[in-house]
Amino acid sequence: MAITFQPSAYSGLVDHDNGMVSREIFVNSDIYAEEQERIFTRAWLFVGHESQIAKPGDFFVSSMGEESVILCRDRQGEIHVFLNSCMHRGMKVCRYDEGNTPIFTCPYHGWSFATDGALVGVPFYKDAYHEELDKSQWGLIRVPRMTNYKGGIWATWDENAPDFLEYIGGFRTYLDILFDGWDGAEGGTEVIGGIEKWLVPSNWKFPAENFIGDRYHNISHRSVDLVGIGPSGQGRRDTRERDGARALDISFPERGHGTIVFLRPADAQPVPSYQNDPVIADYFYQSEIARKERQGQLWRIMGGPGTIFPNMSYLPRQPRSIAVWHPRGPDQTEVWRWFLVDKSAPPEVKEFLRQYYIRYSGPSGLTEQDDMENWNYAHAASRGAMARRHHYNYQMGMGYAVTDFEDGGLSIPGTVLDVTKARAGEQNQRGFYSRWADFMAARDWDELAGWRNNGNGSAC
Amino acid sequence: MADIVNLFEVEPGQTVRLHGDATAEVVSNPRDGVWLFVRYLTSPDDPDQVGTEDMVFAQDVLELVTD
Amino acid sequence: MVVANDPLAMLLLKQDVETFLYHEANLLDDRRYEEWLALLTDDVRYWVPMRRNVKFGELEREFTREGQDINWFDEGKDTLTRRVNQILTGVHWAEEPLSRISHLVTNVEIVDATPSASNAEGVALRCRFIIYRNRVATETDILVGRREDTLRREDGGWRIAQRQVFLDQNVLLAKNLTFFF
Ligand code: FES
Ligand SMILES: [Fe+2]
Numbered sequence: 001m002a003i004t005f006q007p008s009a010y011s012g013l014v015d016h017d018n019g020m021v022s023r024e025i026f027v028n029s030d031i032y033a034e035e036q037e038r039i040f041t042r043a044w045l046f047v048g049h050e051s052q053i054a055k056p057g058d059f060f061v062s063s064m065g066e067e068s069v070i071l072c073r074d075r076q077g078e079i080h081v082f083l084n085s086c087m088h089r090g091m092k093v094c095r096y097d098e099g100n101t102p103i104f105t106c107p108y109h110g111w112s113f114a115t116d117g118a119l120v121g122v123p124f125y126k127d128a129y130h131e132e133l134d135k136s137q138w139g140l141i142r143v144p145r146m147t148n149y150k151g152g153i154w155a156t157w158d159e160n161a162p163d164f165l166e167y168i169g170g171f172r173t174y175l176d177i178l179f180d181g182w183d184g185a186e187g188g189t190e191v192i193g194g195i196e197k198w199l200v201p202s203n204w205k206f207p208a209e210n211f212i213g214d215r216y217h218n219i220s221h222r223s224v225d226l227v228g229i230g231p232s233g234q235g236r237r238d239t240r241e242r243d244g245a246r247a248l249d250i251s252f253p254e255r256g257h258g259t260i261v262f263l264r265p266a267d268a269q270p271v272p273s274y275q276n277d278p279v280i281a282d283y284f285y286q287s288e289i290a291r292k293e294r295q296g297q298l299w300r301i302m303g304g305p306g307t308i309f310p311n312m313s314y315l316p317r318q319p320r321s322i323a324v325w326h327p328r329g330p331d332q333t334e335v336w337r338w339f340l341v342d343k344s345a346p347p348e349v350k351e352f353l354r355q356y357y358i359r360y361s362g363p364s365g366l367t368e369q370d371d372m373e374n375w376n377y378a379h380a381a382s383r384g385a386m387a388r389r390h391h392y393n394y395q396m397g398m399g400y401a402v403t404d405f406e407d408g409g410l411s412i413p414g415t416v417l418d419v420t421k422a423r424a425g426e427q428n429q430r431g432f433y434s435r436w437a438d439f440m441a442a443r444d445w446d447e448l449a450g451w452r453n454n455g456n457g458s459a460c
Numbered sequence: 461m462a463d464i465v466n467l468f469e470v471e472p473g474q475t476v477r478l479h480g481d482a483t484a485e486v487v488s489n490p491r492d493g494v495w496l497f498v499r500y501l502t503s504p505d506d507p508d509q510v511g512t513e514d515m516v517f518a519q520d521v522l523e524l525v526t527d
Numbered sequence: 528m529v530v531a532n533d534p535l536a537m538l539l540l541k542q543d544v545e546t547f548l549y550h551e552a553n554l555l556d557d558r559r560y561e562e563w564l565a566l567l568t569d570d571v572r573y574w575v576p577m578r579r580n581v582k583f584g585e586l587e588r589e590f591t592r593e594g595q596d597i598n599w600f601d602e603g604k605d606t607l608t609r610r611v612n613q614i615l616t617g618v619h620w621a622e623e624p625l626s627r628i629s630h631l632v633t634n635v636e637i638v639d640a641t642p643s644a645s646n647a648e649g650v651a652l653r654c655r656f657i658i659y660r661n662r663v664a665t666e667t668d669i670l671v672g673r674r675e676d677t678l679r680r681e682d683g684g685w686r687i688a689q690r691q692v693f694l695d696q697n698v699l700l701a702k703n704l705t706f707f708f
Contacts, residue, residue, distance in 0.1 A: 095580060096579075096580045096581055096582050097579040097580045097581070097697070098579065098581075099581060099582050099585060099588075101490070101492070101582070102488070102490045103490050103492065103495065105490070105492040105493075105494045105495060107494075110494050110495075110517060110518070112492070112494070112495055112515070120515060121495050121515045121517065123517040123519065123520075124517070192596060192597055193591060193592070193595065193596035193597065194576075194577050194591035194596035194597030194598060195577075195597070196577065196597060196599075196699075197577075197697070197698040197699065198698060198699035198700075198701070198702065199698060199699070199700055199701075199702065200702045201702060220620060222616070222618045223613045223616040223617075223618045223619035223620070224613060224619075226612075226613075226616050226618075227609045227612045227613045227616065228609070229606070229609060334698060339597050351594075354595075354596075354597065354601075355601070355602065355606075357597065358597060358598060358599075358600065358601055358602070359602065359606050359609075362599075363599070363699055363701065363702060363703040363704045364575075364599045364600055364703075364704040366609065366610065366613055369619070369621035369622075369703045369704075369705050370619065370620045370621050372621065372702050372703055373620045373621045373703075374620070376702060377663075468583070468584070491582075491583075491584065493583070
């Protein structure tokens with residue numbers, strides 16, 4: 001669709017300086033339609049994991065924003081992402097979730113595409129097209145930019161977008177905790193079979209802002225904390241390893257990403273955890289020792305929930321997983337959930353984590369069931385003509401963040417709000433929404449890559 | 461004309477008779493029910509095709525030649 | 528269906544099993560969760576796979592695998608008990624206020640009876656279910672599928688030793704699975 005609005009029309013919706021955000025951006029269908037154009041065709045989006053397409057011909061049908069895409073490994077082993085819409089007259093070419101195939105054949109008139117996207121089969125090519133159709137022009141639409149970062153496959157529709165590493169900038173330190181092995185081995189993770197997919201009746205930004213780090217909502221999880229499902233049977237996570245750690249909320253407002261972490265003291269040593277089973281306890285203990293050796297000071301950072309703008313969220317440690325919040329209209333989100341384990345972990349460890357992931361996460365998870373209740377009804381109660389005249393309040397911790405946080409010789413990338421005493425803050429949400437406003441206002445990536453002009457460089 | 465052929469039942473190595481009365485050996489079956497990869501054995505309309513490989517469309521596969 | 532060399536015994540067994548299944552469904556719908564838990568054997572296995580769209584001829588990959596993949600549920604009595612306890616905290620917001628649920632259990636078939644129908648200590652059965660859930664004001668879910676249960680006689684009554692639930696959905700259309708199948 002054509003972009004019709006004036007950027008100024010959006011500037012009042014996110015009031016970063018006063019920590020307020022208009023409810024319109026969650027419930028208004030015109031704004032939702034503009035988001036598809038301005039955010040989801042320009043940002044880097046998470047598509048899948050290379051372990052899902054290990055062999056030539058393997059494919060996994062994913063989604064970028066509202067649109068279906070095919071993630072596929074071709075006969076030569078190259079990875080591609082294609083729009084899942086036939087170039088002839090639009091039919092959804094692949095209606096399977098995953099599999100292995102030599103070609104993708106459109107059910108409508110039979111056009112057939114190779115695993116590298118090339119149009120290879122056209123019925124009646126000689127007799128009806130008189131061999132005049134230029135097949136090279138009608139292959140599947142390929143994303144112009146794609147990257148495989150430590151096994152995670154990301155793509156963007158905007159050929160002018162910065163490289164993925166520039167897009168995440170200094171946030172890389174935190175994203176690495178998700179994709180590296182527990183012992184710090186580069187990209188040492190793989191996906192467990194079975195991707196959870198379900199519908200939540202709320203705007204996609206509710207879960208994105210929740211996962212960016214919302215320590216304030218712990219009270220929502222009172223019930224699971226009371227019954228205990230953590231890896232050692234108590235609480236909802238194991239938290240002993242956090243003893244003595246500082247609690248930091250970290251935002252990259254110029255990029256929109258954010259996370260919460262725990263920072264161990266400078267003299268901390270690995271402590272045994274998950275102690276119900278000796279094999280499992282030993283695996284994690286040895287992995288922590290190895291990571292500390294490999295990473296030195298960086299080992300002190302224990303990752304927590306985070307969001308890569310716009311709609312990829314993750315939990316890097318407990319329960320290690322990725323969530324993508326696919327927009328499905330202003331009032332609906334289709335959630336996809338991938339679960340990661342260390343490739344090299346013994347079977348006992350993988351099994352132990354699998355069971356924990358299931359009881360924690362998604363529609364059957366004792367923890368996340370209560371999250372979805374909040375997103376559902378926060379949305380529902382914000383739709384009314386009266387409700388939407390009022391802004392949400394994100395004022396917690398305003399004015400207390402620093403950009404040069406340092407502790408015991410380790411400097412922490414990002415804008416850091418130390419919430420060790422406060423226990424919660426909302427700077428990550430403020431950062432997310434100010435980036436949202438940038439995306440809605442900017443004409444192109446020259447405007448969106450503001451960090452290039454403010455001297456922060458790509459390392460920020 | 462014979463009953464239409466269900467391409468899922470065609471195996472590599474078998475011979476099919478095609479539109480234009482050509483015959484071809486099945487090289488591989490992508491198992492999409494719509495296409496076959498073949499090598500031409502005979503081609504009255506276009507003798508140059510003999511020996512070449514191509515994809516053939518289900519509606520151009522007239523019958524499975526059983527001998 | 529087992530070959531019934533004793534049709535009358537089969538009929539009585541089916542009646543007996545159906546009575547048990549309806550009683551069990553009533554306990555859930557009446558929110559008598561702890562009494563429902565008591566109907567599960569201590570070693571119960573409760574498995575609800577996810578379901579993929581796969582190509583013709585590849586149906587063996589349709590369901591996620593028990594004990595290997597991520598499933599909607601793949602657990603035993605300990606986790607099921609925690610689920611019940613969570614509802615009973617009064618602050619499990621996804622079930623507070625509580626759902627209104629009706630389990631309709633139908634198409635019951637006895638697949639196996641051991642050692643025999645007239646003297647069954649174990650029964651494998653298959654049935655269909657419709658779960659209607661209504662909650663808060665207008666939240667409504669209808670979940671339909673097949674169930675395969677293994678029952679075992681313990682302390683003079685039937686207990687559920689295994690439940691396998693095959694939901695007729697791909698993307699789950701419900702926001703949560705806070706109830707029991
Ligand atoms: S729409 Fe795909 S072949 Fe016509
Ligand atoms: Fe939460």
